[in-house]
Amino acid sequence: MQYPEPIARLIDSYMKLPGIGEKSATRLAFYTLGMSDADVDNFAKSLRAVKRDLHYCSVCGNITEDDPCPICKDKTRDQSRVLVVERSRDIMAMERMKEYHGLYHVLHGTISPSEGTGPQDINLESLLKRLEAHKEIQEVIVATNASLDGETTAQYLAHLIKPAGIKVTRLAHGLSAGADIDYTDEVTLFRAVQGRTEM
Amino acid sequence: MQYPEPIARLIDSYMKLPGIGEKSATRLAFYTLGMSDADVDNFAKSLRAVKRDLHYCSVCGNITEDDPCPICKDKTRDQSRVLVVERSRDIMAMERMKEYHGLYHVLHGTISPSEGTGPQDINLESLLKRLEAHKEIQEVIVATNASLDGETTAQYLAHLIKPAGIKVTRLAHGLSAGADIDYTDEVTLFRAVQGRTEM
Numbered sequence: 001m002q003y004p005e006p007i008a009r010l011i012d013s014y015m016k017l018p019g020i021g022e023k024s025a026t027r028l029a030f031y032t033l034g035m036s037d038a039d040v041d042n043f044a045k046s047l048r049a050v051k052r053d054l055h056y057c058s059v060c061g062n063i064t065e066d067d068p069c070p071i072c073k074d075k076t077r078d079q080s081r082v083l084v085v086e087r088s089r090d091i092m093a094m095e096r097m098k099e100y101h102g103l104y105h106v107l108h109g110t111i112s113p114s115e116g117t118g119p120q121d122i123n124l125e126s127l128l129k130r131l132e133a134h135k136e137i138q139e140v141i142v143a144t145n146a147s148l149d150g151e152t153t154a155q156y157l158a159h160l161i162k163p164a165g166i167k168v169t170r171l172a173h174g175l176s177a178g179a180d181i182d183y184t185d186e187v188t189l190f191r192a193v194q195g196r197t198e199m
Numbered sequence: 200m201q202y203p204e205p206i207a208r209l210i211d212s213y214m215k216l217p218g219i220g221e222k223s224a225t226r227l228a229f230y231t232l233g234m235s236d237a238d239v240d241n242f243a244k245s246l247r248a249v250k251r252d253l254h255y256c257s258v259c260g261n262i263t264e265d266d267p268c269p270i271c272k273d274k275t276r277d278q279s280r281v282l283v284v285e286r287s288r289d290i291m292a293m294e295r296m297k298e299y300h301g302l303y304h305v306l307h308g309t310i311s312p313s314e315g316t317g318p319q320d321i322n323l324e325s326l327l328k329r330l331e332a333h334k335e336i337q338e339v340i341v342a343t344n345a346s347l348d349g350e351t352t353a354q355y356l357a358h359l360i361k362p363a364g365i366k367v368t369r370l371a372h373g374l375s376a377g378a379d380i381d382y383t384d385e386v387t388l389f390r391a392v393q394g395r396t397e398m
Binding site for chain 2: 003004005006007009010012013016017018019024026027028029030031032033035037039040041042043044045046047048049050051053054063064065087088089092
């Protein structure tokens with residue numbers, strides 16, 4: 001005996017999500033069955049809405065309902081700085097910090113030799129065109145992840161942009177807030193020592 | 200800056216699922232954004248379909264598209280045995296085993312003093328009526344979980360049904376297949392010793 005067709009199809013859909021295997025998907029599908037009609041209806045609606053109402057900003061690549069996105073349109077922001085991130089949600093993290101007031105650019109990925117993605121696979125050309133068209137941009141802050149691919153991408157960006165006379169900076173590497181030296185990995189410790197600042 | 204409204208709503212929906220907190224919900228919502236239109240559309244459709252097309256079988260309480268469910272309608276199955284489970288998905292597990300050919304009854308929960316759910320909160324009355332109406336039922340096999348609430352429910356069922364002259368049995372407790380004695384908890388070991396069988 002198989003699961004009834006509607007449940008089987010919902011299990012398949014849940015399994016398409018990252019980190020959700022057959023067991024979890026089955027649990028979620030049966031849970032869905034017990035949810036209120038309104039909640040399930042809202043769920044279905046919001047799924048469709050993200051695909052229908054959200055687009056990538058034609059300027060910076062951020063996800064947005066309007067094009068250009070609210071950040072690109074906001075002329076009170078510092079137009080001389082562009083912070084480059086891998087993904088849209090990294091922008092949200094930066095904005096939560098509330099200390100950066102410049103512009104952004106989303107690469108939608110990294111240059112990853114191990115995964116076979118090169119410069120042409122990320123949202124890079126639009127950044128170069130943007131830098132050319134907007135001479136007021138004086139600094140590009142590279143905020144890719146502190147992973148191998150993130151580093152590779154950062155190096156590549158610096159190599160590409162510095163010759164144009166634009167300052168390229170990167171985020172500091174070191175101890176995270178509240179970190180315990182004893183529990184910190186060697187690479188982080190090494191970077192923290194390398195990047196030590198005078199008191 | 201907040202997430203764009205459609206993303207925020209989808210995050211809320213994902214957070215209604217069990218075991219999914221804000222971080223996971225955010226990750227899933229952004230992942231959804233990158234899924235194909237067809238996959239997201241199917242997901243939304245299957246969510247609605249489980250609520251629209253699935254119902255509880257009026258005989259046994261199993262989830263089903265048709266009422267009565269295929270198992271209750273199948274006259275080739277052994278009509279003299281009813282196996283009682285906590286949830287519909289337990290039926291699927293039993294059916295996968297392929298060794299049980301009787302009928303089922305789903306309680307949709309347990310009697311749980313700790314959670315304040317009593318006999319009136321589970322699908323019990325319909326079982327009693329069923330036993331009364333179908334005198335061909337000679338055995339009730341209680342297959343509630345081997346948890347405290349499952350045990351409580353099993354005891355209550357036995358207490359209620361045995362006086363009617365119907366045999367009430369329960370699943371064996373003991374070592375699971377491939378179990379290592381060394382890694383088996385004391386309660387399981389105790390039950391395995393108690394329930395030892397002659398060779």
